[in-house]
Amino acid sequence: MAARQPDAIIVGAGVIGCSIAWALARRGIKTLNLDALPAAGYGSTSHSSAIIRPFYSHITSCALAHEARFLWQRWPETVGTEDERGFARYTECGGLILIREGEEDAYSLNLSVLDEVGVDYELFDSAQVAELYPGTCLDAFGPPRPMADENFGQPSDGRIGGGIFLPQAGYVSDPQLATHNLQVAAEALGAEFRFSARIVSIERDGQAVHGVRLDNGETLRAPIVVNAAGPHSRQINELAGVADSLKITTQPHRHEVAYVTAPAAYIDHGNGFVVDLDAGVYQRPDGKDLLIGSADPDCDPPDIVDPDDYNSEFTEQWTLQVYRAAQRFPMLGIENTARGTVGLYDVSDDWIPMYDKTDLEGFYLAIGTSGNQFKNAPLVGDLLAEIIMAAAKGRDHDETPARLELPHVGRSVDLSFYSRNRKLQKTRSVLA
Ligand SMILES: Cc1cc2nc3c(=O)[nH]c(=O)nc-3n(C[C@H](O)[C@H](O)[C@H](O)COP(=O)(O)OP(=O)(O)OC[C@H]3O[C@@H](n4cnc5c(N)ncnc54)[C@H](O)[C@@H]3O)c2cc1C
Structure with a gap:
């Protein structure tokens, strides 16, 4: 029997791509992460200083970081799946x-x-x-x-x-291990990962995405493709033909x-x-x-x-x-x-990420993390999942923005803050 086609292909298995896999897998969506490197978290994630701080000049950024801190505090319970390599450790040093x-x-x-x-x-x-x-x-x-x-x-x-x-701030000891923890948690729910697999083309049919092509010539089909390619985000947008439709650009610093x-x-x-x-x-x-x-x-x-x-x-x-x-x-x-x-940082024009849909149906963005989104990674998957699930229910996130509940902080955030169409914020550095 042929293997089931994934519902979603995720470009990249850095901390962001693995978080998205884990969140979608928890919602019953079959995912396949493809990464050009030999293992999860070997890209920019492995260089991260992994500082966890709620110090931001926007309420949404601060609330998300503070909520994520509660997840880092109980990291083994958060991911909930044993990893033979052990768990990354959060140290709350202030x-x-x-x-x-x-x-x-x-x-x-x-x-x-x-x-x-x-x-x-x-x-x-x-x-x-x-x-x-x-x-x-x-x-x-x-x-x-x-x-x-x-x-x-x-x-x-x-x-x-x-x-x-x-x-209420600190750092995570080993960002690559944290990423592996997320991979293992996603795999336990049926997610698949393929490494040393470079995407060279995003397959689209008119206004909708329908898969990717690898450097070995293989084509893989899925109705959803998520760009979580870190510093390669712009290249992937160009392959998908959406780069020119984005008001906000990303580039590797x-x-x-x-x-x-x-x-x-x-x-x-x-x-x-x-x-x-x-x-x-x-x-x-x-x-x-x-x-x-x-x-x-x-x-x-x-x-x-x-x-x-x-x-x-x-x-x-x-x-x-x-x-x-x-x-x-x-x-x-x-x-x-x-x-x-x-x-490398994947820097957006205002140092705030784009977590969003695009004008190409089925093609999503989790990019522009601008040297400051490791801390939020445990929640970024949920955030993308809310946007993707909204589309599945026929709701247009551009018109009726999805929201994410932050139970520890006790508020919900409007995800249009991360829109590709937002008015640029004044933030100009990693402190965002
Ligand atoms: C030096 C440094 C310090 C930082 N310090 C902090 C900090 O203190 N606190 C904080 O919160 N954040 C920090 N960050 C930011 C944080 O680490 C990043 O936001 C986060 O790791 C980005 O993860 P990612 O998954 O988007 O990217 P990556 O980890 O780069 O993953 C993207 C993956 O996509 C793959 N890929 C790309 N193109 C293709 C393709 N065509 N085909 C297949 N695979 C592809 C790559 O191989 C890569 O593995 C820092 C970053 C750096 C570089």
């Missing part, structure tokens, strides 16, 4: 957003969003910052400068006046994350992550290491690359980030050998 004196008002919107969603936070003064992070330099250095600037590394006028401490040995005081205090827009970096603990990434300051031009042909070696971006972090933590050792990771 996190601090540093604020320069005189710039408190810049965060009033974020604070009102936290209040509205019901997220705990504390406002720290500079003495509390110094107590929590001993050895921190409270000089201001911003706005961040390129390394070639003659004033690079020199304090500017002003001080760090304090920060916003978020106790290359990002280096440096790993350095953490100062002892940082580790001894069990400190959480720090977002330091004044220096232009974020850092989070990782065992005995500190992981240092870019906060995308205006002075750094985006490193836009070809996702199939980019430099995976460290460059001066690595050094720049470590130097910036050392402005704040002068006791940080600058190591001779660069360690860390080089990954």
Whole structure:
């Protein structure tokens, strides 16, 4: 007997594609994920810093992240299926957003969003910052400068006046393992995965999608195809012939994350992550290491690359980030050998994803995750499933937007926030 044709083909088995498989499988939809790489979560997901934080300037983003945090907190119960490789682990270490004196008002919107969603936070003064992070330099250095600037590394006028401490935040230990956990949970419900299978064509018939073609010439049919191709999202949209119909574009930005040995005081205090827009970096603990990434300051031009042909070696971006972090933590050792990771963000024009249908019937988007959607991954599948199920019931998501219930947060969110047709938001960085 021939194998049953899938109801939905999902392009990609990163954390987003696996979450979609799991959510659709829970609703009785037979899925097939296809990924060009040899295993789940080997794409941009494997490079993720995996910080879980509810700090956003939009209520929907904050509410979704806060709801997802409850799922990460009980991750084995959330996925509900044993994985022989074990479970990814969420560490709730808290996190601090540093604020320069005189710039408190810049965060009033974020604070009102936290209040509205019901997220705990504390406002720290500079003495509390110094107590929590001993050895921190409270000089201001911003706005961040390129390394070639003659004033690079020199304090500017002003001080760090304090920060916003978020106790309900942390990080996930192993993003690739978290993705594998989702794959196993989906497979337990009948989902299928094929690896080392590159899609080279999206098959359409007039106004509807009907499958994909692989690089080995094989054609696979399904009435639903979901683009969850991460940094390759634009290529897949072009194959589907929908790229020109989208008001919002996506493109791959290359990002280096440096790993350095953490100062002892940082580790001894069990400190959480720090977002330091004044220096232009974020850092989070990782065992005995500190992981240092870019906060995308205006002075750094985006490193836009070809996702199939980019430099995976460290460059001066690595050094720049470590130097910036050392402005704040002068006791940080600058190591001779660069360690860390080089990954790609799939960046949308306003750094907010597109989770949506398209004008091509049956073709859906889960793209533009812009370096900040790992945290939401456990819910992204449900979100797409709501949009797909609405269409199955004959409801047009463009006209009557689907909603997602967030039981822990106690509200529901209107999913048109992620529409491909939305008015662009003002957000311009990974903090979104
Ligand atoms: C350096 C870095 C740091 C980050 N830090 C954070 C953070 O701290 N917190 C946070 O919330 N988020 C963070 N993110 C973002 C988060 O990791 C991403 O949003 C998320 O992992 C994207 O998952 P994805 O499944 O969409 O993409 P991917 O993991 O890239 O998966 C897409 C898959 O599609 C496959 N594919 C593409 N084209 C084809 C094709 N033609 N045929 C078959 N398969 C194909 C690829 O092989 C790939 O496996 C970070 C990302 C990076 C890169």
